[in-house]
Amino acid sequence: MRDGRCSRTREMRVGDSTKPGERSTTIGSFRVRSSRRPGCTAARDDTTAIRGAFRASALSFSGSTTRRQFVAGAAGAGLALALPFPLRSRQERQFDTVVVDGRLVDPAEGIDAPRDIGIIDGRVARVAERIAEAEGRQVVRAHGMIVTPGLIDIHAHVYDGVSGVSIEPDVVGIAKGVTTVIDAGSSGATTFPGFKAYVAAPARTRVYALLNVSSPGMTISNELADLAYIDPDAIVATVEANRDVIVGLKVRMLAGIPGGNDIEVMRLTRLAAEGAGVPIMVHIGGQTSPLARILEMLRPGDVVTHALRRSGSILDDSGNVYPEVLEAVERGVHLDIGHGRGNLDFDVAERALGQGIPLAAISSDVHRGNALGPVFGLPTTLTKFLHMGMSLEDVIGCATSTPAGIFDFGEELGTLREGAIADLSVFQMVEGDYELVDSGGKRRRAARRLVPYAAMRAGRPYGAITR
Numbered sequence: 184m185r186d187g188r189c190s191r192t193r194e195m196r197v198g199d200s201t202k203p204g205e206r207s208t209t210i211g212s213f214r215v216r217s218s219r220r221p222g223c224t225a226a227r228d229d230t231t232a233i234r235g236a237f238r239a240s241a242l243s244f245s246g247s248t249t250r251r252q253f254v255a256g257a258a259g260a261g262l263a264l265a266l267p268f269p270l271r272s273r274q275e276r277q278f279d280t281v282v283v284d285g286r287l288v289d290p291a292e293g294i295d296a297p298r299d300i301g302i303i304d305g306r307v308a309r310v311a312e313r314i315a316e317a318e319g320r321q322v323v324r325a326h327g328m329i330v331t332p333g334l335i336d337i338h339a340h341v342y343d344g345v346s347g348v349s350i351e352p353d354v355v356g357i358a359k360g361v362t363t364v365i366d367a368g369s370s371g372a373t374t375f376p377g378f379k380a381y382v383a384a385p386a387r388t389r390v391y392a393l394l395n396v397s398s399p400g401m402t403i404s405n406e407l408a409d410l411a412y413i414d415p416d417a418i419v420a421t422v423e424a425n426r427d428v429i430v431g432l433k434v435r436m437l438a439g440i441p442g443g444n445d446i447e448v449m450r451l452t453r454l455a456a457e458g459a460g461v462p463i464m465v466h467i468g469g470q471t472s473p474l475a476r477i478l479e480m481l482r483p484g485d486v487v488t489h490a491l492r493r494s495g496s497i498l499d500d501s502g503n504v505y506p507e508v509l510e511a512v513e514r515g516v517h518l519d520i521g522h523g524r525g526n527l528d529f530d531v532a533e534r535a536l537g538q539g540i541p542l543a544a545i546s547s548d549v550h551r552g553n554a555l556g557p558v559f560g561l562p563t564t565l566t567k568f569l570h571m572g573m574s575l576e577d578v579i580g581c582a583t584s585t586p587a588g589i590f591d592f593g594e595e596l597g598t599l600r601e602g603a604i605a606d607l608s609v610f611q612m613v614e615g616d617y618e619l620v621d622s623g624g625k626r627r628r629a630a631r632r633l634v635p636y637a638a639m640r641a642g643r644p645y646g647a648i649t650r
């Protein structure tokens with residue numbers, strides 16, 4: 184706010200919440216400046232609002248709010264305030280929020296350039312080289328920062344409290360700059376209703392699911408120990424009734440499939456996927472049959488996850504990508520990472536990338552068993568691929584535009600083009616001396632990493648946990 188007119192201004196530290204009745208799940212503190220005297224300048228251009236851990240950052244939020252939001256926000260922070268003076272009318276400013284001074288990386292639009300973004304009603308209303316701060320009721324200053332479409336992690340496990348290793352979605356989602364998370368098979372037809380009601384619905388992060396083809400999903404230790412757990416009719420019925428959350432099916436080629444009956448599992452999975460009209464994500468590595476046999480059963484649009492694991496990867500014994508993998512990619516099968524505790528090997532990844540293998544998605548497979556390392560979350564996983572030589576645009580594309588093209592989210596995600604939902608992530612590229620660790624404990628020294636600073640879901644800002 185620079186206009187000098189009397190209005191209340193809330194200077195938001197990273198992590199504030201702005202909507203009535205909602206709580207921020209993130210870190211941060213709340214500060215209010217207000218004055219009762221008309222004609223005062225209640226607001227200042229105050230980049231010192233971000234201190235401490237955020238000192239290095241030029242990111243700050245400021246802006247005026249409606250009375251309702253202000254009171255609710257103050258109450259949420261434990262403050263009780265009376266607001267006797269009139270509010271500015273919304274019509275006086277063009278945008279609800281402007282994000283200024285950042286470097287926009289939006290691979291869907293082929294943009295990697297300084298751009299400002301104007302947001303109205305949770306959607307991107309304008310992307311331009313310059314938008315005046317005065318145009319926004321709230322200003323996000325992202326000087327020196329990278330602004331991307333909200334990241335999409337297509338492989339995580341977030342059925343917290345029910346499926347063994349799952350973790351809370353917001354801890355690995357919005358708090359790390361990841362606005363959309365797909366739970367990859369934690370729930371199946373009989374356990375999905377609880378996932379939808381108690382995990383997906385209340386989360387601040389957009390949470391979708393790949394339904395496990397096994398009815399209990401990953402609520403038991405080997406969900407394919409009995410083929411009777413696969414009920415194609417129940418899968419189709421569950422998908423049809425829940426297309427707002429379920430975007431595909433998940434099948435894990437586990438070593439414990441009875442009788443090595445992996446091809447039968449794939450047959451039933453494909454039957455269900457065709458009936459429901461959704462893509463399949465197949466977890467490779469534990470199949471008894473050759474990988475080529477599994478790939479044969481995939482259709483264009485299906486996804487192979489754990490492509491760069493140490494054993495059972497897409498490389499043959501001499502370290503070359505199997506021709507069948509290239510063929511599958513050629514006909515539209517997507518390759519995904521799914522880092523996880525056992526599925527990213529630096530040597531395999533470096534070899535495969537060196538052979539020009541095209542990745543469709545970089546996902547974390549984050550869960551409680553790896554969130555404290557080696558995975559941490561999607562930003563650290565992306566950092567590993569930057570370190571292995573991928574460009575920033577390609578890495579961001581693998582977590583925004585290409586995932587958005589694989590799954591039908593029912594919304595236009597993965598881009599910040601005008602008209603799209605205003606889901607965005609703000610990062611700093613921090614220089615230093617960092618150790619990156621893969622799933623097998625191999626180490627690499629990196630000179631930079633992507634650190635999440637903030638995210639917005641439909642125009643609403645959240646702060647970030649920085650690893």
Ligand SMILES: [Zn+2]
Nearest residue numbers: 338367521548
């Ligand atoms: Zn997984």
